[in-house]
């Protein structure tokens with residue numbers, strides 16, 4: 001913490017948490033163990049972000065494309081998500097952190113959705129920091145959904161098509177509710193966006209690190 005210039009903090013940080021599988025495989029463990037270790041990193045980074053005083057932290061936890069992974073791995077990730085929510089609920093409340101999600105939440109298993117929606121309800125009044133989990137999320141999907149919503153409003157006569165502009169999208173993109181991203185981090189050495197926040201990162205600073213997510217501090 002003493003190395004950080006607190007007067008020059010980004011307001012909104014977004015992270016592509018990558019490298020769990022490689023972290024595990026490097027040590028001869030199953031990939032799912034890497035995800036377990038990765039969820040410890042999530043706890044650590046959420047705490048540190050709150051202590052630094054960030055307004056918003058957005059974490060890429062599960063992409064729309066991650067459904068194509070082996071069923072056992074998807075199941076393990078869903079269990080870890082549920083465990084995270086159950087075990088962090090009190091801590092989020094104690095630290096004043098509001099939890100929200102972006103992405104196609106309806107695709108998540110009902111159990112996970114139940115816990116998720118309960119924690120979202122329990123924290124919706126909190127305002128020290130907003131933690132957004134991108135779950136079943138895709139940046140292109142989000143923009144396509146926004147375009148559909150704008151088209152619907154135009155078709156209903158509530159919006160003049162000639163007036164559709166950048167701001168119209170900002171108004172309907174769920175990821176933009178917490179404002180644009182100032183700093184985007186990707187761990188594990190990959191130099192890709194992988195369909196994360198395509199709109200909100202238009203002017204974000206980009207930081208790529210070779211560190212794998214379970215060892216990111």
Ligand code: IPE
Pocket residue numbers: 017018019020021022023061062063066077188213
């Ligand atoms: C990131 O780690 C976690 C998720 C995508 C859910 P990976 O599982 O992608 O790990 P690598 O990239 O295979 O090492």
Ligand code: IPE
Pocket residue numbers: 016017018019060061062063066190192194
């Ligand atoms: C991006 O990582 C998705 C998340 C971190 C949740 P991936 O490992 O799924 O992305 P690709 O496949 O390397 O592009």
Ligand code: MG
Pocket residue numbers: 018019020
């Ligand atoms: Mg990966």
